[in-house]
Amino acid sequence: MSHTADFLGDVNRSFxxxxxxxxxxxxxxxxxxMCNSVYAMEFPLVxxxxxxxxxxAFRAEHSHHKQPxxxxxxxxxTVSRDEVVALASLMSYKCAVVDVPFSGAxxxxxxxxxxxxxxxxxxxxxxxxxxxxxxxxxxxGVDVPAPDYGTGAQEMAWIFDTYNQLSDNPLDxxxxxxxxxxxxxxxxxxxxxxxxxxxxxxxxxxxxxxAMKALGLEAGLExxxxxxxxxxxxxxxxxxxxxxxxxxxxxIAEMNGxxxxxxxxxxxxxxxxxxxxxxxxxxxxxxxxxxxEKALELDCDILLPAALEGQISxxxxxxxxxxxxxxxxxxxxxxxxxxxxRKRNVLLLPDLYLNAGGVTVSYFEWLRNLSHxxxxxxxxxxESNTQQKMLSAIETATGKxxxxxxxxxxxxxxxEIDIVNSGLEETMVFAYNEIYDISKRLKTDLRTAAFxxxxxxxxxxxxxxxxxx
Ligand code: NAD
Numbered sequence: 001m002s003h004t005a006d007f008l009g010d011v012n013r014s015f016x017x018x019x020x021x022x023x024x025x026x027x028x029x030x031x032x033x034m035c036n037s038v039y040a041m042e043f044p045l046v047x048x049x050x051x052x053x054x055x056x057a058f059r060a061e062h063s064h065h066k067q068p069x070x071x072x073x074x075x076x077x078t079v080s081r082d083e084v085v086a087l088a089s090l091m092s093y094k095c096a097v098v099d100v101p102f103s104g105a106x107x108x109x110x111x112x113x114x115x116x117x118x119x120x121x122x123x124x125x126x127x128x129x130x131x132x133x134x135x136x137x138x139x140x141g142v143d144v145p146a147p148d149y150g151t152g153a154q155e156m157a158w159i160f161d162t163y164n165q166l167s168d169n170p171l172d173x174x175x176x177x178x179x180x181x182x183x184x185x186x187x188x189x190x191x192x193x194x195x196x197x198x199x200x201x202x203x204x205x206x207x208x209x210x211a212m213k214a215l216g217l218e219a220g221l222e223x224x225x226x227x228x229x230x231x232x233x234x235x236x237x238x239x240x241x242x243x244x245x246x247x248x249x250x251x252i253a254e255m256n257g258x259x260x261x262x263x264x265x266x267x268x269x270x271x272x273x274x275x276x277x278x279x280x281x282x283x284x285x286x287x288x289x290x291x292x293e294k295a296l297e298l299d300c301d302i303l304l305p306a307a308l309e310g311q312i313s314x315x316x317x318x319x320x321x322x323x324x325x326x327x328x329x330x331x332x333x334x335x336x337x338x339x340x341x342r343k344r345n346v347l348l349l350p351d352l353y354l355n356a357g358g359v360t361v362s363y364f365e366w367l368r369n370l371s372h373x374x375x376x377x378x379x380x381x382x383e384s385n386t387q388q389k390m391l392s393a394i395e396t397a398t399g400k401x402x403x404x405x406x407x408x409x410x411x412x413x414x415x416e417i418d419i420v421n422s423g424l425e426e427t428m429v430f431a432y433n434e435i436y437d438i439s440k441r442l443k444t445d446l447r448t449a450a451f452x453x454x455x456x457x458x459x460x461x462x463x464x465x466x467x468x469x
Contacts, residue, residue, distance in 0.1 A: 006310060006334060007082065007083055007086040007309045007310060007331045008082040008083070008085055008086040008089075009335070010086075010309075010331060010334050010335045011086045011089050011090060011331065012033065012089075013335045014335065014338075014447055014448070014451055015033050015089075015093075015451055015455070016033075017448055017451070018448045018449075018451030018452045018455055019033075019451075019455060021442050021444065021448065021452050022452060022455055022456060022459070024455065024459045028459055028462060028463075029455070029459075031462065032063070032092075032455060032458050032459065032462070033089070035060055035061075035062045035063075035085045035088060035089060036061055036062060036063055036064055037060070037061045038058060038059070038060045038061075038081060038084070038085060039058065039059045039060075039131075039132070039135050039137050040056075040057075040058050040081060041056075041057050041058070041128075041131050042054055042055065042056050042057075043055055043057070043127050043128075043131060045120060045123055045124055045127070046123070047120060048117050048119065048120060055109060055110070055111060055124055055127075055128075056079075056109075056110040057079075057107070057108065057109040057110065057128050057131070058079065058080075058081055058084040058107065058108050059084070059105065059106070059107040059108075059132055059137045059143070060081075060084045060085045060087075060088035060105060060106055060107075061088065061103070061104075061105045061137070061143055062085070062088035062089045062091065062092045062103065062104040062105060062106075063092045063103035063104055063458070064103055065092075065103050065458055065461045065462060065465075066095070066101050066102055066103045066461070067102075067103065067141055067142065068102060068103075068139070068140065068141050068142050068143050068144045069088075069091075069102060069103045069104060069105035069142070069143040069144070070091060070095065070100075070102035070103070070104065070105055070143070070144050070146070070178075070359060070362065070363075071087065071088055071091040071104055071105035071106040071107065071145065071146065071148075071359075072087075072106060072107070072145065072146045072147055072148025072149075072151070072179075072358075073106075073107035073108070073109065073128075073145045073146070073147070073148055073151050073155065073159075074087070074106070074107065074108045074109070074148040074149045074150055074151065075108075075109050075111055075113045075121075075149070075150030075151050075155075076108070076110070076111075076112070076149055076150050076308070077110060077111065077112045078110075078308065079108035079109060079110040079111075080108075080110070083108060083309070084106050084107065084108040085106075086309075086330075086331065087106035087108075087148075087330055087331075088104045088105050088106040089104060090104065090330055090331070090351065090352050091103075091104025091105060091106055091359065092104030092454070092458065093352045093450070093451060093454035093455075093458075094351075094352045094353075094355075094356045094359060094454075095356075095359060096453065096454035096457040096458050097352055097353050097356060097431055097434075097435065097450050097453055097454050098353070098356040098359070098360050098427050098428070098431045099427070099430075099431070099457075100356075100359055100360055100363045100427075101363070102144075102359070102363065105143050105145075106148070107128075107132070107145055107148075109124060109128055111124065113150050121155070122158055125155050125158040125159060125162075126158055126159075126161075126162045129158070129159045129162040129163060130162060130166065132145075133162075133163060133166050133167075138163060138176060138177075139163075139167075139176055140169075140172045140173070140175035140176050140366070140369070140370065144175065144176060144177060144178060144362075144366060145159060145177050145178075146177065146178045146179045146358065146359070146362045147179040147233070147358075149232070149307075149308065152179070152191075152233065153179060153180060153181045153186065153191065154181075156177050156178070156179040156180045156181075156186075157180055157181055157184050159176070159177045160173070160174060160176060160177050160180055160184055160185070163176040163177065164176075172369070172370060174369040175366050175369035175370050178190065178362035178365040178366055179191075179362065179365070180365070185365070185368070185369050186365060187361060187364050187365035187368050187375070187416065187420055188415075188416045188417040188420060189361055189416075189417050189420035189421055189424070190358075190361045190362065190364075190365055190420075191233065191237075192237040193357045193358050193360065193361035193362075193420075193424060194233065194234045194237065194238075194328070194355050194357050194358035195233065195234050195235070195236065195237020195238035195239075195240065195241060195306075195328070195357075196237060196238075196241055196357055196421065196424060197354070197355065197356060197357015197358065197360065197361075197424055197427075197428050198234065198237075198238035198241075198304070198306075198326060198328045198354050198355060198357065199237075199238055199241035199242055199245070200357070200424070200425050200428035200429060200432075201326070201349055201353060201354045201357075201428050201432055202221070202238075202242065202302065202304075202324070202326050202349065202354075203221060203245065204428070204429055204432040204433075205324065205326075205347065205349055205432070206219060206220055206221055206224065206324075207219055207220065208436075211347065214345070215323040215324065215345070215346075215347055216323065217301055217323055217324075220246075221242060221245040221246050221247045222245070222246035222247070223246060223247070223248065224242075224246075224247045224248070224301045224302055225247070225248050225250045225299075225300040225301045225302070226239065226242055226247050226248065226249050226250065226251075226300060226301065226302045226303075226304055227249075227250060227251035227252075227253070227295055227296070227298050227300040227302075227303050227304065227322065228249060228251070228252050228253070228304040228306055228328075229253040229292075229295065229296060229303075229304065229305045229306060229307050229311060229329075229332075230253070230254070230305070230306040230307030230308075230328075230329065231252055231254055231270065231271060231274060231280065231306075232306065232307070234306045234328045234329070234355065234358075235252075235304065235306030235307070235328060236267065236271050238304055238306060238326075238328050239252070239267045239304065240267045240268060240271075242302075242304075243264070243266075243267050247302070248263065248264035249264055249265045249267055250262055250263075250264060250265070250298065250300055251265075251295050251298045251300065252265060252267075252270055252280060252295075253292045253293070253295035253296070253307075254274070254279065254280045254292065255292060256279065256281065256290070256292060257280075257281065257288045257289060257290040257291070257292050258288070258289050258290070258292050258294070258295035258298075259280050259283055259286045259287070259288055260286055260287055260288075260289055260295070260298065261285055261286030261287070265283075265285065265286055266285075269283075269285075270283055293311070293316070296311065296312060296316060296320060297316065297319045297320060297321060298321065299321045300321065300322050301322060301323055301324060302322060302323075302324045302325075302326055303320065303322035303324070303325050303326070304326045304328050305325070305326075305327060305328060305329050305332035305333075306328035306329050307329055307332070308329060308332070309329065309330060309331030309332060310331065310332070310334055311329070311332045311333075312325065312332055312333045312334065312337045312341075313334045313336065313337050314334065314336035314337055314340065316337075317333075317336070317337035317340040317341050317344075318340060318344075320341065320346065322346065323346060323347065324346070324347045324348075324349065325341065325346060325347070325348050325349070326349045326354060327348065327349060327350055327351035327354050327355070328351075328354060328355055329351065329355070330351050330355065331351060332351070333348065338447065342445055347446075348445065348446065348447060349446060350446055350447035350450050352447070352450050352451070352454065353431060353432065353435055353446070353450045356427075356428070356431065357424050357427075357428060360423070360424055360427045360428075361420055361423075361424055364420055364423060364424075374416050375416040375419040375420065376413065376414050376415050376416050376418070376419050377416075379413065379414070380413035380414060380415065381413060382413070383413035383414060384411060384412055384413035387410060387411045387412070387413070388407075388411045391406070391407060391410060391411050434453055435449040435450045435453055436449070438450075438452050438453055
């Protein structure tokens with residue numbers, strides 16, 4: 001069985017385990033689980049040297065219980081039909097867990113982006129977009145892509161531009177894709193949103209004194225030793241915010257090896273080094289160890305896989321020393337590893353909850369695009385004036401002058417970034433407590449609880465639509 005076929009199997013096994021804890025009819029559960037549509041395509045790329053390369057790509061829309069469908073686009077050599085379906089399925093459940101009104105989708109282009117020039121990547125992205133538009137797999141109310149592994153704001157800008165040229169609805173065209181650069185309708189805070197959401201989720205879990213005691217840990221993030229796998233968008237930002245809250249980043253694993261430093265690496269400096277030199281190798285602090293995957297077995301409190309699926313398997317789960325596994329990536333733990341780790345009393349923070357910050361802020365971007373106004377634009381000055389008046393009233397009533405710091409922090413109206421970040425924090429904290437309560441009530445783990453939460457929410461919608469009276 002291929003690696004990615006296992007991934008789809010793993011998602012389905014988690015679904016079935018949770019489904020047994022609900023009392024929905026079998027047919028309805030099947031409808032929720034199955035993938036509605038997959039568009040598999042092949043198209044030619046004329047390379048810079050004039051040769052022709054055939055590119056294989058996919059888009060899966062797992063469900064249509066809400067519209068649009070939503071999910072990232074991945075550029076990776078591992079992309080396959082099953083991988084895209086597994087990721088699209090997770091998107092449906094993820095959106096339900098954090099109450100984002102979308103159904104799940106995912107796209108994948110089977111390429112190693114390092115093998116292509118920027119202009120080749122642009123041609124691939126534009127042609128892929130053209131294929132999606134032609135088959136009605138894209139549009140603000142139909143299916144809205146976003147960044148995922150191997151893609152970022154640049155690809156989203158090309159997608160938007162291509163869609164815009166083909167669309168006869170220029171007014172709402174910007175809502176066809178999220179994760180765009182801010183100048184093209186992107187929202188402040190989207191780039192770091194998934195990692196920031198991962199941080200909020202870990203912070204919630206670690207604030208639970210009883211749960212931490214059961215793991216032999218103190219509550220809080222201060223001094224927690226973290227190993228991160230994958231210093232990309234999600235891994236970098238999650239590690240950066242964890243470090244900001246007092247955690248020690250004792251290991252960073254990348255493709256060719258891992259950087260280890262027991263008293264903590266500076267994430268921003270390692271990221272800047274990688275940006276400049278193309279790799280973490282040669283960073284002046286800490287020591288490099290190989291092979292990279294051995295870093296997963298380092299002694300630490302929190303292991304943060306933020307690369308690809310299937311990294312923690314039956315083969316290495318017994319050797320993992322971390323007490324908490326924070327699934328920043330999608331599907332990093334196989335179901336076999338999940339069983340082993342739970343028996344070893346390791347706390348797993350599941351992907352379908354933990355990395356949902358990305359789609360949450362994508363939802364905010366989509367709303368911003370449809371309303372054609374930056375968050376805070378209409379209210380910031382009004383809020384600021386009202387708060388300033390309140391602060392002067394306090395000064396008059398008490399006869400004491402407030403410090404300049406209080407006057408600027410409390411007396412300022414909210415910028416877009418403040419609104420986005422507080423909306424993200426509220427979403428992650430609320431959803432954590434929701435799945436935590438389900439896990440206690442059903443005496444089950446957080447992954448199963450998150451699946452139960454998603455299944456119940458989607459089932460209600462199908463029932464209300466009268467499809468399954
Ligand atoms: P990315 O391309 O920005 O970064 C991935 C990083 O992982 C790269 O630096 C790559 O070199 C590294 N990597 C790959 N294989 C590795 C290995 N075997 N060992 C160590 N490092 C390895 O991707 P990303 O957007 O950060 O996505 C990472 C994961 O998070 C994926 O599973 C993705 O589906 C998931 N995710 C991403 C988002 C998002 O908003 N980007 C949202 C939700 C979930």
